[in-house]
Amino acid sequence: MTTSERTPRPVRAEAGDLVEVRLTVNGTPATLRLPARVTLSDALRDHLGLTGTHVGCEHGVCGMCTVLVDGQAARACLLFAVQLDGADIVTVEGLGRPDRLHPLQEAFGRNHALQCGFCTPGFLLSAYDLLATTPEVPTEELPQELSGVLCRCTGYRNIIAAVREAREESADGLPAPANCGSRALVGRAAGQAGHDAQQAAAGPEKPVAVDVVPPRGEPTVTVCVSTEVAVGSGQVWDVFDDIHLLARCLPGAELTEDLGGGLYAGRAKMAVGPVKLAFTGAARILEHDRASGRLRVLAQGRDTGGAQTQADIELRTEAVGQGTVLRADAKVYLTGRIAQFGRALAGDISRRMFEQFAASVGEAATSGRAPEGPVKPPGAIRLMLGTLLERLRPARRSRGAR
Structure with missing residues (x-):
């Protein structure tokens, strides 16, 4: 879809005004109508039901909300959803399927790198970004490269071991996310995305009953x-x-x-x-x-x-x-x-x-x-x-x- 075909953006939006945002999330198109103040993390969790994106500090420090935006790791709590019209988003739900986990997910399981699990989505996507862009990263540099995500359970040693193992087993290149398709939108995502698309077509004054x-x-x-x-x-x-x-x-x-x-x-x-x-x-x-x-x-x-x-x-x-x-x-x-x-x-x-x-x-x-x-x-x-x-x-x- 070309930019000219999209709904014109207002020059200024008040806090409660709805702005149309079109994203591709885990391979599935989603159209949302959101206030300008809604962050990407809230849009993913509350509007698309993708609660694998965890929210911790909401200041970009802890790294729990890390997702891939157009192929690069980004803090979802620091981005407004309306900034990302047309962007391709991958969350932890898109990384692997229950019947076919991503090599990173398998390595985390084998090395007991899950702990409480709260930081796991952030570590998985940060590690994916690291190994996809720097596959030859030296082992001694892994702690520093992954320091952007904080673990509250002191499980760093196992996490580093899991990332090192995934790197060694993917010498020919890290596989791409395996669950990027319509099934990756879980929870209320499909229904909400469809409902928001209908509302966008109907206009704010004619809500879909x-x-x-x-x-x-x-x-x-x-x-x-x-x-x-x-x-x-x-x-x-x-x-x-x-x-x-x-x-x-x-x-x-x-x-x-x-x-x-x-x-x-x-x-x-x-x-x-x-x-x-x-x-x-x-x-x-x-x-x-x-x-x-x-x-x-x-x-x-x-x-x-x-x-x-x-x-x-x-x-x-x-x-x-x-x-x-x-x-x-x-x-x-x-x-x-x-x-x-x-x-x-x-x-x-x-x-x-x-x-x-x-x-x-x-x-x-x-x-x-x-x-x-x-x-x-x-x-x-x-x-x-x-x-x-x-x-x-x-x-x-x-x-x-x-």
Whole structure:
């Protein structure tokens, strides 16, 4: 494909703007739409599912993220994906196949050079680059030549022995990577690359609609929350019956399109300290029963940085006096950088957001209108203080009981 056939690049891209990037990764073409700030390592791991590229220091020091870019070793954490439009990338997944390991991989196994395995992808590709470009490298120079990758297990002696053995067994030249073909894109790569290609064709204003399916496996966090609002259950269900009004009550959320059949497209934003996330996704209403007071929704979303979330949410209402108890049971599944928050913090964020949602539903049920302005998700300081106070209460109660 010639340069003129590609989507013109903007002169300047804001942090959240999507830029089209076309790469060949392990022999397979992949088209991605990424913010300009996304590094090659994050694009490989979070967008193409190639998690063999490990991320350590993210300063280009440890060498864990080493890949081949147009045949030469490069630090994936120091390159922005948008810099590499048209580049050929080889990751450790492309080096060898399970039924046909690369000679370097076999040598690492024979010499017990794997240790914990965290540095192994970086060492394999650095060693490949070294032996491919300098096949006659003297044995005494191997430690210095491979010093660009750090091993946290002090396994250098075995690693040097493995590289020396691979060099000696490949006197006629080191074989090329053996797994560069469509099968080398593993995990969610093929589907995501195809999805991004469809989005690129459709344009940013017309996202490709995807179905919402129930998540599988164990959830990252399970949230069970109840709160009372000072309005009758009939008024609460007046809000639930108006999906657009209900969406306005969700912190940071916005309904963008009614896709029919109980399926809706939308987007949501949230920030926890310096981590800012902007999700686009869809939600499907599985059950909407005013008589039994039950609403069940499946939702899924994906951030431009690769973070993904799925949720199976059940809302129930129960009339109590002049008010209504609103209960939520949610199973939340997180992947990507949002999963790094941990279960405790993810649970705290989910509970705080539900409290805001319940308060907004009460306000909308009372006034019949959506809350003024967007409902903002909880900020980092408010979240931290609220969590700290909640965890201090049991300690205070236990002291009072003595």
